[in-house]
Amino acid sequence: MSEKLTYSAARDLPSLNALRAFEVAARLGSVSRAGNELHVTHGAVSRQIRALEAELGISLFQRQGRSLVLTAAGLRLRDATAAAFTQLRETCQELSHGAAQAPYILGCPSSLLARWMIPRLGRLDTELPGLKLHLSANEGYPDPSLSGLHAALLLAEPPWPAVWRVHVLAPEWIGPVLSPRHADFTRLSQGPASVLSEEPLLHTASRPQAWPDWAHAEGLAAERLQMGQAFEHLYYLLEAAVAGLGVAIAPRQLVADDLRSGRLQAPWGFRQTRGQWILCTPQRTNEARTDALVVWLKQELGGD
Amino acid sequence: MSEKLTYSAARDLPSLNALRAFEVAARLGSVSRAGNELHVTHGAVSRQIRALEAELGISLFQRQGRSLVLTAAGLRLRDATAAAFTQLRETCQELSHGAAQAPYILGCPSSLLARWMIPRLGRLDTELPGLKLHLSANEGYPDPSLSGLHAALLLAEPPWPAVWRVHVLAPEWIGPVLSPRHADFTRLSQGPASVLSEEPLLHTASRPQAWPDWAHAEGLAAERLQMGQAFEHLYYLLEAAVAGLGVAIAPRQLVADDLRSGRLQAPWGFRQTRGQWILCTPQRTNEARTDALVVWLKQELGGD
DNA sequence: CGCGACATGTCAGAAAAACTCACATATAGC
DNA sequence: GCTATATGTGAGTTTTTCTGACATGTCGCG
Known part of the structure; x- marks a missing residue:
């Protein structure tokens, strides 16, 4: 808005970013060092200071040789901005740290936990340090009340309980x-999808419908499929597949790392299902860390 | 920079604009009223607050019906931000007001003053309140030392004294x-430029070369021009032209208002000369108000 | 009990602010 | 005199902020 052009009574504060840049430059006595601390170029700092001086109608620095010294007004403003930003900084750190005392409890099926979440915890902690994630493994579908949890990560099909806020x-x-x-890797991997009709297929007790749904989508007769060994958890299923015990059916994101490393291959590609990765929270809670986590998870799941 | 994505030790302060939006919303107890005070939509304020909460990893407000109430953390941050912004606001107002005590002394040829500057003073004061302009009329070329002046506005040709910083x-x-x-408006205004060769032309003592230069650029024989009455100042020249006493030669910006109002007409158009509108200051001074004035003047002169 | 007013929340695109890159200018030390 | 160092700036790019439009939910009134 054009209203932001000059400092006036309608805008009782000048640009806060400019004040920030000024404070750092004033404290360090150098535009270049201020740029280093703020992780911007010295040109950005120089511009901010100029704009602030124009906005206030005063000079804050004077050139002395190849450095700057503060004017009387600059000294005055340096003290005020230092005090103000110190107060803001300390309060924000205290509040953020206070949040860190209370872990964010995320429910997660043990298979997703072992095969997807845990390998990413290091990066998640680095990228969302304010989150302070605490993982709570659960089996199968979580209790709709999500008791004891801030949120739950889930890979399943809608519809969802009405009491959930679903992301x-x-x-x-x-x-x-x-x-x-x-044993038959070469023969199988070079054949069409129909070759799997003659193969004992590994599967889980929790998703008995996975193979038939897949066959139907591939135009194969589901009734001709031969089920092989069943496993209690998806985790065991995939470990068996890695061990060469058979062909398993798996969500792509859960085997992305294995595919990259060559431990597993997916010669027949992947198909989208009605299933969804969701993060669900109790309705109406207002936990800002959930928003940050949702953004991070979308980014992680979208990149595969 | 991707580094700004989350609040972390590398970035010891969250978004200052977000803190500002939060402080206003916290003080007024309303996102909508905060938008009104900040001259942005309520959506902008809502986003800033959400982003701040995500950045800090805490909730600052809780929804209660169709309004918001502060959480404990929100109360804590409200007090800190109120104190910090009050300190910044008061210091900036004091410094800006202090600058206002010292007028910015601008030298200006009396003709430019009367015909261009004075009609614009009202808007200049409104748009650059921190400037506190004080005009000092001077005749002809100002003293190169610009003694007693912050700057001088000039319409003349280069080169300029080396001790000047020229904008x-x-x-x-x-x-x-x-x-x-x-008397001959209709005949003259419908004729080609050459019709002026038969007309006694109004001119000023200070720019005797204006008409010959113009004629030369128009492909007319300068020696065939007939000089009419001479005036001491451009101001008088133009008043005479407005009074219908003859054809004058004038800088476009100085007659822009007259052209708009119909008091004068320019049937033969304008030509660019070697002359320039400049604001000159003593070398090496560092007066931030100069920058603001330069921007304003460029905008004023460019729009004509 | 339904409807309209009021308040916040959010998507997608636009506008503004901030920044980078490259170069200019000036100073200072060797 | 040359090189290193520090700030200043134009033009273009990137990021942040905002708007407009709409959605969702609450509350008061008829």
């Missing part, structure tokens, strides 16, 4: 995967 | 003008 993170893509260590 | 504002355009009240 959709990504669609689910699944497909058959097998290890190069599989 | 070029706009090129000069000049052209013949006459009043509809001129």
Whole structure:
């Protein structure tokens, strides 16, 4: 808005970013060092200071040789801005640190936990230090009340309980995967999808419908599929597949690392299902860390 | 920079604009009223607050019906931000007001003063309240030392004294003008430029070369021009033209208002000359108000 | 009990602010 | 005199902030 052009009674504060840049330059006695501390170029700092001087109608620095010294007004403003920003900084750090005392408790199915979440915890802690994540493993579908949790990560199909606030993170893509260590790897991996009709297929007790749904989408007769060994958890299923014990069907994101490392291959690709990665929270809670986590998870799941 | 994504030790302060928006909303107890005070939509304030909460990892407000109430952390931050911004606001107002005590002394040829500057003083004071302009009329070329002046406004040709810091504002355009009240207005205004060769031309003692230069640029024989009455100042020259006493030659910006109002007309258009509108200051002074004035003058001269 | 007013929340695109890059200018030390 | 160092600035790019429009939910009134 054009109203922001000059400092006036309608705008009782000049640009706060300019005041910030000025404070650092005043404290360090150098535009270049201020740029280093603020992680911007010295040109950005110089401009901010000039703009602030124009806005206030005063000079804050005077050139002395190849450095700057504060004017009387500059000294005056330096003290005020130092006090103000110190107060803001300390209060924000205290509040943020206070938040850090209370962990953010995230429910997560143990399979997602082991195969997807835990490998990413290091980066998550680095990138969202204010989150202070505490993971709570759960089996199967979480209790709709989400008792004891701030949120729950889930890979499942809608509809969802009405008491949940649901953040959709990504669609689910699944497909058959097998290890190069599989006895028939070469023959199977070069065949069409129909070759799997003659293969005992690894599966989980919790998603018995995964293989038939996949077959149907591939135009294969689901009734011709031969189920192999069943496993209690998706985690065990994928470990068995990695060990070469058979062909498993898996969500893409859960095997992304294995695909990259060559431990597993997906010769028949992946298909989108009705399933979704979601983060669900109790309705009406207002936990700002949830927003940050949702953004981070979307970014993680979207990049695969 | 991606580094600004989250609040962390590398960035010891969250977004200052967000803190500002928060402080106003906290003080007024309303996102909408905060928007009104900040001259932005309520949506902008809402976003800033959400971003601040995500950045700090805490909740600052809780929804209660169709309004918001502060959380404990919000109360804590409200007090800190109120104190900090009050300190900044008061110091900036004091410094700006202090600058206002010292007028900015601008030298200006009396003709430019009367015909261009004075009609614009009202808007200049409104748009640059921190400037506190004090005009000092001078005749002809100002003393190169610019003694007693912060700056001087000038319409002349280079080169300039080496001790000046020169801000070029706009090129000069000049052209013949006459009043509809001129006895031969209809015949003259519909004729080509050459018709002026038969006309006694109004001019000033200070720019005797203006008409010959113009004629030369128009491809007319300068020696065939007939000089009419001479005036001491450009101001008188133009008043005479407005009174219908003859054809004058004038810088476009000085007659812009007359052209708009119909008091004068410029049937033969304007030509750019070697002259320039400049604001000159003593070398090496560092007066921030000069920068603001330069921007304002460029805008004023460019829009014509 | 339904409707309109009021308040906040959010998406997608636009506008403004801030920044970078490259270069200019000036100073200071060797 | 040359090189290093520090600030200043134009033009273009990137990031932040904002708007407009709409959604969602609450509350008061008829």
